[in-house]
Amino acid sequence: MARPVKLYNHSVAPNPRRVRIFAAEKGIELALEEINILAGESRTPEFLAKNSSGAVPVLELDDDGSYLSESVAICRYLEGLQPEPNLLGRDLSELALRLTFTRRARRLSVDASQQKDASSVASHYNRIDSRRLQ
Numbered sequence: 001m002a003r004p005v006k007l008y009n010h011s012v013a014p015n016p017r018r019v020r021i022f023a024a025e026k027g028i029e030l031a032l033e034e035i036n037i038l039a040g041e042s043r044t045p046e047f048l049a050k051n052s053s054g055a056v057p058v059l060e061l062d063d064d065g066s067y068l069s070e071s072v073a074i075c076r077y078l079e080g081l082q083p084e085p086n087l088l089g090r091d092l093s094e095l096a097l098r099l100t101f102t103r104r105a106r107r108l109s110v111d112a113s114q115q116k117d118a119s120s121v122a123s124h125y126n127r128i129d130s131r132r133l134q
Helices: 014-026 045-050 071-081 092-114 120-132
Strands: 005-009 030-032 058-060 066-069
Touching: 005 014, 005 071, 014 030, 014 071, 045 058, 066 071
Parallel strands: 005 030
Antiparallel strands: 005 058, 058 066
16 A cells, blocks of 8 residues: 655645545545644744745655645645546546536635625625626
8 A cells, every 4th residue: 555645734724624635535545744823833944845835735745855735736636646536527628617616616605604694695696797787
């Protein structure tokens, strides 16, 4: 069995959560190293050498000792490591369709968190649409 891939993680941050879910769906074992971003652990010189932006997630690459940051880039790398099950699309139209729905879901979740209820979200989009038509 392959050695687990090391992920610098913060357990409640959304971007590392995306990578953990993606890896779990692909059956890729991750060795998690918890970085307490609230305590400033991502701002230490040691961590900044791995990711100069001081953000998590960061994936440590075994082959050359380099690091990948940004959750989407990490997920694409994991897709390349283990192509099945395919989660990102087999061709350009599948990829585009998945990206479309991912962006829509993200927009709705952000809007919903800023609104009091689902009807407020709907009225928000109706206002935007009516402004576009004017």
